[in-house]
Amino acid sequence: MSRTARRRGGTRANERPDYAKNVQRGGGPGTGRVHEKAVNFGPSLHRLVxxxxxxRWKVLLVIVMGFIGVAFNVYSPRLLGRAxxxxxxxxxxxxxxAGMTKEQAIAALEAAGRTDQAQMISGLDVVPGQGIDVTRLGRIxxxxxxLYVLAATLQFLQGYILNRVVQRSVYSMRDQVSDKLDRLPLSYFDAQPRGELLSRITNDIDNIQQTLQQTLSQILNAVLQLVGVLVMMLTVSPRLTLIALCAIPVSLVVSVLIGRASQRRFVGMWTATGVLNGQIEEAxxxxSLVKVFGRRxxxxxxxxxTNEHLYRQSFGAQAISAVLMPVNFFVGNLTYVAVAVVGGLRVASGQMALGDVTSFIQYSRMFTQPITQVASMANLLQSGVASAERVFEVLDAAEQAPDAEGSLELPVxxxxxxxxxRFSYSPDKPLIDDLSLDARPGQQIAIVGPTGAGKTTMVNLLERFYDVDGGSIRIDGVDVNAVPRAQLRxxxxxxxxxxxxFGGSIRDNIAYGKPGATDDEVVAAAKEAYVDRFVHTLPAGYDTVINDEGTNVSAGEKQLLTIARAFISDPSILILDEATSSVDTRTEALIQKAMGRLREGRTSFVIAHRLSTIRDADIILVMEHGDIVEQGSHDELIAARGAYWRLYQAQFAGDRGAA
Structure with missing residues (x-):
């Protein structure tokens, strides 16, 4: 990991715009918009699968097992029909x-005028006077x-293997997102509300997992069952099969129409979820600020x-999807009635056996079941694909330029x-037009100027959090763009x-600046940054765990810990962005002394608002609108009575007024 820390910005919770408005985030003026776009369901589903x-080999095994299991299930009604x-x-x-042959019995019934019964018996394999063949019935x-036991066993194994495949695939997707985040430029994070991004990484991926886990095996079995049942229906009665097939186009048309309507709602639902998470995270x-300023x-x-918008989108998506199942049940029931009526007439006429009709009725139920099953999963599938698209948007985001293969000559x-x-966050708003600077080794360069002048931007360019639009930045004569970012940082x-x-011990937070740092190095850095003084007042000393928000240490103590982290990293170039703004006057004096030792032999850039802290800087740069308008020592700039002198006078007057 880099030894540097990235600036994180964000809008205040009480300034969050309404749902579809642009949101500005971060240190630069990049904009990030939570948006809805037309869902390309087919390609997105294909990519998700x-x-x-x-x-693939496990998936193929699952398909084979599903095929065999469905074949057993599909053939069983045929056996039950025989029974x-x-x-x-x-x-x-x-x-x-008794004592008659089948033909004699039929002739006797026709002679008695019972033609219907004679026709019915003609289609049966009966022996007059003989009852139920128990041996044959038991064997069937x-x-x-x-077959049912084998089918159930295969279904269990199929579900077990598929579950492992899904879990591994989602695990891999999380890895892809994690790796992708490491390759994205800082401008991407500046342009994204943090809650929205977290929602994509957590909620959406969890939803994808649930979708794959609940739909893959069911859809696979449904398709196999649909094909198998169709084949068996044709072998039993092609005429009844045509009646059953009439349900397919009706179900497909209804499913497509309702699916398209619900898909738009699901996209809106998950987008609104991301916006809501962003608002909650910021709030x-x-x-404490919301409470202080009374903006609750x-x-x-x-x-x-936003919650109302999420409710409407969620309710609309679920309500529309819920229509699928009852509609398909209704169509299936109509088919069932038609098959029962036509089949009963054919049994009465001797054209079909009763067992064939009962088995066909089971097949008709089994035929509509996978259609209904897929329809009932449509809302989950639509939701999962909508989440997948949001994750794919992160995976498809433009990455930072690849690292060059050059290197800095060590030691730097x-x-x-x-x-x-030259640099600008957006093409229509130029920030730095023509900035030139020559900082010699060991010099302390102080950067001052009003807010928005480009001070932090200058540091971001040096760190290569952003790349310059024109010109170059060199360290020891080597262009920073020709050096891998990790080596540069x-x-x-x-x-x-x-x-x-981060949520961890004080020891771990200090050692974060140097992987593999020893306890002695941690303590030495803590002493240099005056952290050691207050650590011994804590119950667990260096093993005291800082909570996620860092609320169990004061703002000044947190600042000291970050300074200790910089000490232990032993950098060649030091960047201080108002590093002592959160400490008291006495601690600031101590930190200034420590920083003086840390800066010895190192080039340092100090961004400062309190001009008293940079009086001894070798060069003071005064920036306005992205350009250096003045540079020189403190005495030289005061004597020039220019922009620096005006800043100094304004601050001195402000301090005097406050006093």
């Missing part, structure tokens, strides 16, 4: 006089039970509007040159005004 390709025939034929045979039922992060009602009002002396540098140490600590 493509995430399973590394496990029904055995029972029915035994019942009819017992009613006929045992085979049928064995909790800035909770405004925050609640903005939250209520610290000669920094800005040569006619290894030579830079940064202490920001906005402190950043």
């Amino acid at each position: 493509g995430e399973l390709s590394p496990h 029904t025939n055995v029972v029915y034929e035994g019942f009819i045979g017992r009613m006929l006089p 039922l045992l085979v049928c039970m064995a 909790f992060t800035g909770h 009602r405004e925050v609640e009002a903005v939250f209520a509007r 002396a610290g000669h920094v040159e800005f040569d006619h540098v 290894d030579q830079l140490g940064m202490v920001l005004q906005d402190t950043w600590l």
Whole structure:
């Protein structure tokens, strides 16, 4: 990891715009817009399924097992139809006089004018006077039970293997997103609300996992069952099969129409979820400020509007999707009635056996079941694909330029040159037009100027958080664009005004600046930054765990910890962005002494608002609108009575008035 820390910005919770408005984030003027776009369902679904390709052999095994299991399930009603025939034929045979052949019994019924019964018996395999063949019936039922057991076993194994495939695929997707975030430029994070980005990485990926886990096996089995049942229906009765097939176009048309309508709602639902998460994250992060300025009602009002929007999108998506299942059930019931009526007439006429009709009725139910099943999963599938698109947007985001293969000559002396540098966050708003600077090794360069003058931007360019639009930045004569970012940032140490600590011990937070740092090095850095003084007052000393928000240490103590982190990294070039703004006057004096020792032999850039802290700087740069308007020592700039002198007088007057 880099030894530097990135500046993080954001809008205040009470200034969050309404739902579809642009949101400005971060240190630069990049804009990030939470937007809805037309969903390309087919390609997105294809790409999502493509995430399973590394496990193609397991997926193939699942398909084979599904095919065999469905074949067993599909063939079982045929056996049950035969069992029904055995029972029915035994019942009819017992009613006929013994000692006759089947043909004689039919002739006797026709002679008695019972033609309908004669036609019905002609289609049966009966022996007059003989009852149910229990041996044959038992054999059929045992085979049928064995098929059901085997099908259930294969279904369990299929689900087990598929579950592992899905979990591994989602694991891989999380890895892809994590790696992608490491390759994205800082401008991307500046342009994205943090809650929205977190929602894509957490909620959307979890939703993808749930979708794959619940739909893949069911859709696979549904398709196989649909094909298998169709084949069996054709073997039983082509005429009844045509009646059953009439349900397909109706179900497909309804599913497509309702699916398109619900898809737009699901995109809106997950987009609104990201916006809501962003608002919640900001509101909790800035909770104390919201309370202090009495903006609770405004925050609640903005939250209520977004929550209402999310409710409407979610309700609309679920309500529209919920129509699919009852509609398909209705179509299936109509098919069931038609099959039962036509089949009963054919049994009465002797054209079909009763067992064939009962098995076909089961097949008709099994035929509409996968259609209904897919329809009932449509809302989950639509939701999952909508989430997948949001994750794919992150994976497809433009990455930072690849690292060059050059290198800095070590040890770095610290000669920094800005040569006619041009830069802007957006093409229509130029910020730095022609910036040139020559910082010699060991010099302290102070940068002052009004807010928005480009001071922090200058540092961001040196760190290569952003790349210049024109000109070049060189360290020891080597263009920073020709050096891998990791090697460049290894030579830079940064202490920001906005402190950043992670949830871990004080020891770990200091050692973050130097991977593999020893305890002695941590303690030495802590002493140099005057952290050691207050650490011993804590219950667990250096093992005291800082919570995620860092609220169990004061703002000044957090600042000291970040300074200790810079000490332990032992950088060649030091960057201080108002590094002592959160400490008291006495601690500031101590830190200034420590910084003086740290700066010895190193080039340092100090961004300062309190001009008293940079009086001894070798060069003071005064920036306005992205350009250096003055440079020189403190005495030289005061004597010039220019921009620096005006800043100094304004601050002195402000301090005197405050006193």
